Amino acid sequence: MSSANPGLGIFTVLPSYLAAAAELAVSAALTRDVSGAVAVVPGSGDWWQGMLDARAGGAAAVVIADPAALPQKGPGAYPWPGDIPVIVERPRLRPDVVADAVRAGRGRPARIVTVECAAPAAGLEAVIRDGLGWARSLVRGPLTLQVCSATAQARIALLDSGGSAGGAMPVTLGATAAAGLHADGLLQVLALGEVRTEVTVDQRAGLTRLETSTEDGTLRAPERYESSARLALRRAIEAQSSGQPGTDLDELLEDMSLTRAVLAT
Amino acid sequence: MPWNIGVLGAGPGVAALHLPVLGRLAELFKVVHIADAGSGRAQGLAERLGARWSVGEADLLADPAVHLVAICSPPAEHARQILAAVAAGKPAIFCEKPLATSREEADEVISACRLAGTVLLVGTNHLFDAAWGRARHHLVALAGRVQAISVTLALPPNGRYHRLVAEGGPFQAARRERLDLDSPAVAAGVLRQLLTGLAIHDLPAVRDIAPGIDEVVYARVAPPVGYLVGYRAGGILVQLALTMLPEGPDALWRMNIATSHDRIEVNFPPAFVHAGSAATRVRSTDGQWTEYRRDPEDGYMAQWRLLASLLEGGVPVEYDELLADSHFAIDLADAAAAKVLEGVPQ
Numbered sequence: 001m002s003s004a005n006p007g008l009g010i011f012t013v014l015p016s017y018l019a020a021a022a023e024l025a026v027s028a029a030l031t032r033d034v035s036g037a038v039a040v041v042p043g044s045g046d047w048w049q050g051m052l053d054a055r056a057g058g059a060a061a062v063v064i065a066d067p068a069a070l071p072q073k074g075p076g077a078y079p080w081p082g083d084i085p086v087i088v089e090r091p092r093l094r095p096d097v098v099a100d101a102v103r104a105g106r107g108r109p110a111r112i113v114t115v116e117c118a119a120p121a122a123g124l125e126a127v128i129r130d131g132l133g134w135a136r137s138l139v140r141g142p143l144t145l146q147v148c149s150a151t152a153q154a155r156i157a158l159l160d161s162g163g164s165a166g167g168a169m170p171v172t173l174g175a176t177a178a179a180g181l182h183a184d185g186l187l188q189v190l191a192l193g194e195v196r197t198e199v200t201v202d203q204r205a206g207l208t209r210l211e212t213s214t215e216d217g218t219l220r221a222p223e224r225y226e227s228s229a230r231l232a233l234r235r236a237i238e239a240q241s242s243g244q245p246g247t248d249l250d251e252l253l254e255d256m257s258l259t260r261a262v263l264a265t
Numbered sequence: 266m267p268w269n270i271g272v273l274g275a276g277p278g279v280a281a282l283h284l285p286v287l288g289r290l291a292e293l294f295k296v297v298h299i300a301d302a303g304s305g306r307a308q309g310l311a312e313r314l315g316a317r318w319s320v321g322e323a324d325l326l327a328d329p330a331v332h333l334v335a336i337c338s339p340p341a342e343h344a345r346q347i348l349a350a351v352a353a354g355k356p357a358i359f360c361e362k363p364l365a366t367s368r369e370e371a372d373e374v375i376s377a378c379r380l381a382g383t384v385l386l387v388g389t390n391h392l393f394d395a396a397w398g399r400a401r402h403h404l405v406a407l408a409g410r411v412q413a414i415s416v417t418l419a420l421p422p423n424g425r426y427h428r429l430v431a432e433g434g435p436f437q438a439a440r441r442e443r444l445d446l447d448s449p450a451v452a453a454g455v456l457r458q459l460l461t462g463l464a465i466h467d468l469p470a471v472r473d474i475a476p477g478i479d480e481v482v483y484a485r486v487a488p489p490v491g492y493l494v495g496y497r498a499g500g501i502l503v504q505l506a507l508t509m510l511p512e513g514p515d516a517l518w519r520m521n522i523a524t525s526h527d528r529i530e531v532n533f534p535p536a537f538v539h540a541g542s543a544a545t546r547v548r549s550t551d552g553q554w555t556e557y558r559r560d561p562e563d564g565y566m567a568q569w570r571l572l573a574s575l576l577e578g579g580v581p582v583e584y585d586e587l588l589a590d591s592h593f594a595i596d597l598a599d600a601a602a603a604k605v606l607e608g609v610p611q
Contacts, residue, residue: 111419111487111488111489111491111510112487112491112493112508114417114506116415116521116523118523118528118548120550146483147482147483147495148482149480149482149495149497149502151412151500151501151502153410153412153500153525154412154413154501154502154523155502156413156482156495156502156504158482158483158493158495170485170487170493172493172504174413174415174502174504174523176412176413176523177412178523178525178526178527178528178550179525179526180550180551184552186528186548190417190419190517192417192419192506192510192517193419193508193510194511194512194513195513195514196419196513196514196517202548202552202554204551204552205548205552205554206552207552213513213515214513214514215512215513215514217514218514
C-alpha cells in the first residue's frame with residue numbers, strides 16, 4: 001500500500017485541539033514544526049503576538065482559540081498582514097449555529113434584536129462581545145452604538161444597524177455582572193419579527209440552544225455535537241486549502257471595538 | 266350571593282375577556298347591566314346574559330341593582346367614569362388599565378375613592394399572576410440585589426386570540442391610517458400611548474422592584490408599531506421593548522430580572538386566552554436552571570378573585586399603591602415622550 005497523505009500539520013498544545021486533531025485523522029496530523037502548519041494560538045494572554053509569531057514561523061493558517069480581551073499592543077502597534085487565513089474559535093458564536101439561525105430566519109428581517117448577557121466580571125466582556133457578534137450576524141450588518149448607560153454592576157445600550165430593508169434596525173444590549181469567579185456566562189439573543197429567533201448560550205450549563213418560531217410553531221435546531229475546536233480546525237484546513245483568508249478576524253476586531261465603546265461609558 | 270356588576274364598555278376586552286372570566290367566577294360575580302357608548306354592542310352581549318343594557322353611563326350608574334362598576338371603556342374615559350361611579354354611590358369599581366391618563370386625574374380619582382371608601386382595583390393582570398408572586402417571593406427570600414430588568418413584548422394581532430375566546434367579531438379595530446413616525450411629535454404621542462396602554466401591564470411589577478425613574482437613557486418608537494425605552498432607576502437599569510407584528514409566532518411577553526445571584530425569567534401567556542399563570546424559571550450563576558410550576562389560574566382570574574376579597578373586607582384597598590403605580594406609569598410615559606422630543610424645537 002502507498003503511504004496515505006498524513007493531512008495538514010496542526011501545531012498545538014491545547015488539549016481540546018489535540019482531541020480535535022485526533023477527530024480529523026484524515027485531514028490533520030499533529031506536528032512539532034509550525035512551518036507550513038495550522039498554528040493554534042491560545043486565546044488567553046497576548047494572543048495577538050502569538051498570532052504574529054506563528055506567521056513569522058511560517059504557519060500556513062492560524063486558529064485563535066476562544067480569545068479573551070484584545071491585548072494592549074494589538075492591531076494598532078502591530079498590524080496583521082492578512083496574508084494567511086485566520087480562523088477564530090468563538091464557542092458562544094459558532095459559525096455553524098449562526099448559519100442555522102440565518103437559514104431558519106427565511107430572509108425575514110427582524111424588527112428589533114435584543115441581547116442580554118450575564119456573567120461574572122471576569123468573563124463579561126467576552127460575553128458582551130459575542131452577544132454583539134450574534135446581533136451583527138442576525139441583522140447581517142455592522143452595528144453603531146447610539147447610547148449607553150451603566151451602573152456599578154450593569155449596563156444597557158441602544159445600537160443601530162442599517163438593516164436589510166435600508167432602515168435602521170434597532171438592537172438593545174443589557175449586560176449584568178453576576179457573582180462568581182469563573183468566566184462562563186449566559187447569553188440570550190432575541191430577533192423579534194415575523195420570524196422569531198431565540199438563541200441561548202449558557203456555557204456553565206453546557207447549553208447552546210437555537211429556536212426559530214413562526215405562526216406554525218417553534219423549531220429547535222438540532223444540537224451541534226461537533227466540538228467547537230474541531231469545527232475551527234476544519235474551517236482552518238478548508239481556508240488554507242482554498243486560500244481564502246476569511247472574515248473571522250475582522251469580525252472579531254469589529255465586535256471587540258464595539259464592546260470597548262460600550263464598556264467605555 | 267354573587268356581587269352584581271354593571272359593565273361600562275362593550276368592546277373586545279369585555280366580549281372576549283371579562284364576560285368569559287366572570288362566567289368562570291359565577292359564584293362570585295353576576296353581570297346585570299352593560300352599557301356602550303352608542304356602538305349597539307351592549308344589547309347583544311347583555312341579552313345573552315339576561316342583563317339590562319343601555320347607552321351612555323347614566324342609566325347604568327342609576328341602576329340600583331349595580332353594586333360594582335367595571336370600567337372597560339377607552340382610557341381617556343376612565344377617570345371621569347370613576348368619579349361618576351363614586352358620585353353615584355357605587356361601593357366598588359374595577360377599572361381597566363390605566364387608572365388615569367394624567368397625574369391630576371389620578372390624584373382626583375384616588376382621593377375621591379379614598380374619601381368615599383370605594384373599593385377600587387385596577388386590572389393590571391400581570392401583577393396578580395401567581396407566577397409573578399412566586400418570582401417576587403424568590404427575590405425577597407434570596408435577597409439578591411436587582412441589577413437590571415427587561416420587559417420584552419412581541420405581539421401578533423389580538424384577533425388570533427379573540428377568535429379563541431369569542432365569536433361574532435370582527436373584534437379588531439379597523440386599521441388606522443399610517444402614522445408619520447418620522448414626526449417627533451407623532452412619535453412622542455404614540456410612545457406615550459403605548460407605554461400607558463401596553464407597558465402598563467408590567468409597570469406596577471417593575472415599580473415594585475425598581476421604584477422611580479432617574480434618567481431615560483433612550484426612548485424610541487420602533488416601526489411598524491412598537492417602542493424601545495431604557496432608563497435608570499437608582500442602581501437598576503430597565504429596558505422595555507415592544508414590537509407589534511402583522512403576523513408571526515405566538516406572543517412573547519417576557520420579564521427578565523437580573524440579580525447579583527441569578528436571573529429570573531417570567532413568560533406571560535398571550536392576552537385574552539386562558540393558559541394558566543406565567544411560566545417562571547430561574548438561572549443561577551452556577552448554570553442551574555429551575556422551572557417553577559405553573560398555576561392553573563391566570564392573572565385575569567386572580568384579579569377578580571382579589572376584588573371579591575376586597576369587597577368582603579378580607580384585604581384593604583391599597584390606595585397609595587394604586588396612586589403610586591399610576592403616577593409611575595404616567596411619569597415614565599411623559600419622560601420617554603420628552604426624550605423623543607429632546608432637541609426638537611417646540
